[in-house]
Amino acid sequence: MTINALIDRAVLSHQAGDLAGAEALYREILVSAPGLADVHYLLGMATLGQKKPGAAVKSLRTAIRLKPGVGEWLLNLGIALRQTGDNIAALESLAQAADLFAAIPVRRAEALAESGAILAALGRESEAEKTLREVLSLVPQHPAAKNNLAATLYNRHAGADGLERPDAVEHLREAHLLAPERGPISYRLGQALLRREKHQEALLAFEAGLQRAPTDSDLLLGRSDTLAILGRFEEARDAALTVIRQPGAPARAGIALAVAQHGLGLLAEAVQSLQAVLDAEPDNIPALLNLGNVWGDLGDDAGAEACYRRVLTLSPALAVGHWQRAQARLRAGDLAEGWREYEWRWHMPGFGLNPALQALPVWDGVAQPPGGRLLVHAEQGHGDSLQFIRYVPRLLDMGIEVALQVQPALVRLFRDSLPAATSVTRLGEPIPAGFTCRCPLLGLPLRLDTDRLAAIPAQIPYLRVPADRRQPWRERLLALPGLKVGLVWAGDGRADDPRAAATDRRRSLALPQLDGLMGIAGISLVSLQKGPKAAQQAQSLLTIADWTSDLSDFADTAALAAELDLVIGVDTAVIHLSAALGRPTWVLSRYDGCWRWLRSREDNPWYPGLRLFRQTEWGNWQPVIAKLVNSISVWALERSN
Structure with a gap:
C-alpha cells in the first residue's frame, strides 16, 4: 500500500473516532517517511485526543x-503543553499562534482564550483579565472566555490577604453578568453589596442565583439575612426554614430563623432557635450575640450579660460584642460599665466623622484639654444631641472654654441656651482657631463621672427659649380652648437606612391609632409632627391645630413646645426637646425601648418630668393607647379643677 493510501486510511480512522488505530497508522507512515510534517501533526492530535499530552x-x-x-x-x-503542566511553554506557543491569527479573529480568540485560562490558573489575574477581555472583543459570546473572565473577576474580589478589595463589587457584578448561572458568584456579589449597605441590590443578586439553584443554602x-435587614421578617423566616428543612442544614440557618422570629416579636421561639444552635456549637458567636439581644428584650439582663461576656471571652476585641453589651448595661442602669463599653462604638460601621474632626485627638477627661479649650461635637441623632447637651454647662463650670459643633437644625436653639461666649456652629464648618482637642457629646458622661443613675445631671430645664420668641405662640394658643397638648406620633422613616x-x-404610630383621644374634654391638640407622616391627619378623626409649616428648626419648635401644657409622643427628638424644656412629657415607648428609658420604669432619671407608657407586648399599641386615653382624661380633669 502506498504512503498516500496509508494516509487516507489513517485520516478515515481518525475522523471515525478510532484514535488508537489512526495513531498506529501514522506511526507506520512515519517509519517510511519521517519528514512528513502533516503526519507528525496528525499523530500529535490523535495522541492528544487519547489524553496522552506528553506524546x-x-x-x-x-x-x-x-x-x-x-x-x-x-x-x-x-x-497539549498546558495539559502536561508546562504552562510557561504553553503561553509561548499560544502567543505565537495568536500573532499568526491576527487576521482571523475567531482563531485568534481561541488562542487568547487558552492563554487567559492559563494566566488565571497561574494567579496572574490582571494579565488574564486583559487577555480574556480581548477574546470577548473578538467573539463577544465566547463561552469559555466568559466563564474564565467571570472566575477571574470573582477571584479578584479579594486581595492576597484574603480581605475584600474596595473594587470587589465592580468585579463581582461583571462576573455575575458574564456567568449568572454560577451560584458562588451570585452569593459573593450579594454579600459584598450587603457590606456596602446596598440591600436591594444584594437581594436581587441572591434572587438571581436562586432562579438557577432554588435550594442553594x-x-x-443570604436572601433571608437581607430580607430581615429590610424588615421583611416573614419572608426572611420562610427562606431560613427552607434551609433548615434540608439535610445537614448549617448552624447559621438557625440564626437566620431566630433573627426573623425576633423581628416578628416571637421572642420565645427565637430563644429556642438560638439554643438549638448553641447546643450543637456552644461557642457560636453570632448565635450568642443574637441570644443576648433576645434576652435583653425579654427583660433578662443577667441572661444577656452572660451571652455578651461569653462572646468577649471568645473574641475580646470584637467591637459588636462590646457595642451590644454597652446598650444592655445602660438599659440595666449599670452606667459605669455601660459608658466604658460605649466607647467601642467608634469601631462600628456608621460611626465615622468628617476628616477634620477625626484628625483631632479625643479628650481623656483626666487632664485639662490643651489651652483649656475643648471642641464638643454631635455624633448621632438630634435626640442624642438634645439629651447630652446638658453636660456642656458642667464643662464651663470647670473653666473649660467650649466650642460646639452640632446639626444645623440645633444651632440656633443651643445658642439661645448656652452662654453667649460659647461658640456654636454647624458640623462640617471650620474648627475654631485654638481648639486642638475634641470630645463627642455622648463621650461626656464617661469623662464627667456619670457612673450611676443618681449622678445624672438632671437640672431641668437646661434648654431655654427667649421670651420674645415664645410670645407669638402664646397668643396663637389662646385661641384654642382648654389645655394645649402637643402631639408627635411618628419618627423619621430613614429610607436610606x-x-x-x-x-x-416599631416606635411609630399611624395617627388614626390615636383617634381615641377624640372627645376628651378640656384639651386641644397641637401637632408637632414634621415630615411625610404629618399627612396622616387627613386619615384621622382628630382635630389638630397644625402650625408646623412655621417651624424651620428646633428653636422654632422649642418656642411652641414651651407654651404647651403637655407633650405626648413616640420616642423622637421632640420628646427630648420637650422634656429638656421642662414641659410635662409623656412617651409612648415600643416593647424593645431605647436603653435611655431603662427597664420597666414609668419615670426616668434623665428627665424628672417625663412619664413612660410602655408596650407590654411586642408591637401591640392598643393597651398603651387605652392607658394613655384614661391618663390624659384624668390629667385634664385634675388640671381643670
Missing part, C-alpha cells in the same frame, strides 16, 4: 520544526 507535545513540536509558522499547530501545541440564607427604618416602624 502529543513531542509529535507537534516535530511537525512545527519541519513546517514552522502554522497557527493551528502552535495553538494545539499550547493546549448559601443563597437562601433599613435597620433604622425597622426601628422606626
Whole structure:
C-alpha cells in the first residue's frame, strides 16, 4: 500500500473516532517517511485526543520544526503543553499562534482564550483579565472566555490577604453578568453589596442565583439575612426554614430563623432557635450575640450579660460584642460599665466623622484639654444631641472654654441656651482657631463621672427659649380652648437606612391609632409632627391645630413646645426637646425601648418630668393607647379643677 493510501486510511480512522488505530497508522507512515510534517501533526492530535499530552507535545513540536509558522499547530501545541503542566511553554506557543491569527479573529480568540485560562490558573489575574477581555472583543459570546473572565473577576474580589478589595463589587457584578448561572458568584456579589449597605441590590443578586439553584443554602440564607435587614421578617423566616428543612442544614440557618422570629416579636421561639444552635456549637458567636439581644428584650439582663461576656471571652476585641453589651448595661442602669463599653462604638460601621474632626485627638477627661479649650461635637441623632447637651454647662463650670459643633437644625436653639461666649456652629464648618482637642457629646458622661443613675445631671430645664420668641405662640394658643397638648406620633422613616427604618416602624404610630383621644374634654391638640407622616391627619378623626409649616428648626419648635401644657409622643427628638424644656412629657415607648428609658420604669432619671407608657407586648399599641386615653382624661380633669 502506498504512503498516500496509508494516509487516507489513517485520516478515515481518525475522523471515525478510532484514535488508537489512526495513531498506529501514522506511526507506520512515519517509519517510511519521517519528514512528513502533516503526519507528525496528525499523530500529535490523535495522541492528544487519547489524553496522552506528553506524546502529543513531542509529535507537534516535530511537525512545527519541519513546517514552522502554522497557527493551528502552535495553538494545539499550547493546549497539549498546558495539559502536561508546562504552562510557561504553553503561553509561548499560544502567543505565537495568536500573532499568526491576527487576521482571523475567531482563531485568534481561541488562542487568547487558552492563554487567559492559563494566566488565571497561574494567579496572574490582571494579565488574564486583559487577555480574556480581548477574546470577548473578538467573539463577544465566547463561552469559555466568559466563564474564565467571570472566575477571574470573582477571584479578584479579594486581595492576597484574603480581605475584600474596595473594587470587589465592580468585579463581582461583571462576573455575575458574564456567568449568572454560577451560584458562588451570585452569593459573593450579594454579600459584598450587603457590606456596602446596598440591600436591594444584594437581594436581587441572591434572587438571581436562586432562579438557577432554588435550594442553594448559601443563597437562601443570604436572601433571608437581607430580607430581615429590610424588615421583611416573614419572608426572611420562610427562606431560613427552607434551609433548615434540608439535610445537614448549617448552624447559621438557625440564626437566620431566630433573627426573623425576633423581628416578628416571637421572642420565645427565637430563644429556642438560638439554643438549638448553641447546643450543637456552644461557642457560636453570632448565635450568642443574637441570644443576648433576645434576652435583653425579654427583660433578662443577667441572661444577656452572660451571652455578651461569653462572646468577649471568645473574641475580646470584637467591637459588636462590646457595642451590644454597652446598650444592655445602660438599659440595666449599670452606667459605669455601660459608658466604658460605649466607647467601642467608634469601631462600628456608621460611626465615622468628617476628616477634620477625626484628625483631632479625643479628650481623656483626666487632664485639662490643651489651652483649656475643648471642641464638643454631635455624633448621632438630634435626640442624642438634645439629651447630652446638658453636660456642656458642667464643662464651663470647670473653666473649660467650649466650642460646639452640632446639626444645623440645633444651632440656633443651643445658642439661645448656652452662654453667649460659647461658640456654636454647624458640623462640617471650620474648627475654631485654638481648639486642638475634641470630645463627642455622648463621650461626656464617661469623662464627667456619670457612673450611676443618681449622678445624672438632671437640672431641668437646661434648654431655654427667649421670651420674645415664645410670645407669638402664646397668643396663637389662646385661641384654642382648654389645655394645649402637643402631639408627635411618628419618627423619621430613614429610607436610606433599613435597620433604622425597622426601628422606626416599631416606635411609630399611624395617627388614626390615636383617634381615641377624640372627645376628651378640656384639651386641644397641637401637632408637632414634621415630615411625610404629618399627612396622616387627613386619615384621622382628630382635630389638630397644625402650625408646623412655621417651624424651620428646633428653636422654632422649642418656642411652641414651651407654651404647651403637655407633650405626648413616640420616642423622637421632640420628646427630648420637650422634656429638656421642662414641659410635662409623656412617651409612648415600643416593647424593645431605647436603653435611655431603662427597664420597666414609668419615670426616668434623665428627665424628672417625663412619664413612660410602655408596650407590654411586642408591637401591640392598643393597651398603651387605652392607658394613655384614661391618663390624659384624668390629667385634664385634675388640671381643670
